[in-house]
Amino acid sequence: MEVNFVQPLNSSAAEEKLAALRGLLSNLGRVIIAYSGGVDSAFLLKVAREEIGDRAVAIIGISPSLMPEELSEARQLAAQMEIPLREVDTHEMEDPNYIANPNNRCYFCKSELFNVLTKIAETEGFDAVCDGTNLDDMQEWRPGAQAGAERAILSPLREVGLAKAEIRQLSKQFHLPTWDKPAMPCLSSRIPYGTPVTAEALRMIGRAEAWLRAQGLRQVRVRHYVEEDRPTARIEVDPTEIAHLFELREAATAELRAVGYTKILLDLEGYRRGKLNDSIGQKSAPQPITLHLN
Template sequence: MIEKLKSRLVELGRVAVAYSGGVDSTLVLKASLDALGSENVVALLAVSPSLPQSEKDEALALARQLGAPLEMLPTEEVADPAYQANAPNRCYFCKDHVYRALRQFAEKGGIEHVLDGMNAEDTLDVRPGRAAARELRILSPLHDLGFSKADVREAARALGLPNWDKPAAACLASRVPYGTRVTPGLLSQIERAEAALFDLGFRELRVRHHGDVARLEVPEADLPRALHQREAVVAALRATGYTYVTLDLAALRSGSMNEVLKARSA
């Protein structure tokens, strides 16, 4: 599958890659560099309060390791009232800002093709941002070639990418219930809460924000550990402004804030 991906990329000539430091976009970036050479590839990292500083730092370090030209593009989605309103289509307004900034940068540099890292499984959840991708002509080679998440990790490992097994990440706004206004201050609180738990040794988690309540999601295997470290977890989250701390016994799952939407449509 790697060779099919590289062959597809060769057809494009020059590309800009919507890069986040996650395994999907890193695979697209690495394959682009291998197929086209660094002179024909640029990684574009969108930077806003919805991107944790730790994710930004890791993405920058990995791009340097790969020898990829990289540009950081500030995006203004958090200042958009439509984004702040946090309706179920919030992701559309986010991706519209992000992909528009990437498209404008690419076109100024004479680059026609902008690629993202969407894989073939990313359409299984609620994804309003895909409409923005279509409108702005963003290409998704992993999706088009049928790469599952397992295929992505296998290919990334084969290419020696250090983040081949990195847990999936999502923007900080995905921790906020629909209808709760998204602000930079709220995103900062969530970022600090999750960073405090990473410092306790947890590798994969989400702190879902419910006003004064922090609902912690960790993988099922980490539930006993979270209970064992209960006092430290509670202290860490209270230090970031939460009054109440809950542990979600359903464990970590991607897009859990969308469950309410699926229940309403059932």
């Protein structure tokens, strides 16, 4: 089922921001683009390569929190754009601060990634490291932004005022397949704050989500809870796709049990971006309405 990702926007304003982006990039010298294969970093990489050619280098960080399917798609897109892609290992899973999963977990993840990229920049003579942060990101809980600020990471999309809808629209004009790609944060974002991040939990989440997407569900989150040492999956899909998930109830239950979940729930509210951030600044988080699938 198709989800409409493009909202009406002022195309002339978007074009003006694109021109400003080109001007900004043209003055940067040699740059590293922190690439993930998502909407924002793919668009930034595309424009950077058009503007400054091989002075822009794409680097992607590899860790257990990156879905294998996402890595594969990122590689395919870079190859499609005929852009060499460098891959580096990141080791946030060795950081006890990250594993503890506080509400600023992303700070420790981004710190690790940006430490790796800035070290490459220093040793290989790059002038800057750029990420794909956009204007809308600044309205959300983004502790990773602090890690970028501390390391002088540039955010060209944000600097020229490009919002997500504009980036999607311009990506569509550029024929980038990511123009309507659903948001795909790291797998650790499926684990409630305070529940430790483990390699096994990430494996289970990744397998469960990959299976659900293979059944045609586009916007999927498998929230990973642990109740009395028993893993529970709470599935969120786009509200327009809930009926389809009901059709898959028996198969989904069997698959997620095989993955390792002992209880499988469906969130009847459906997917909503940043839902696990609801508890930040609140004494108690809103309780989702759920239905047992098994």
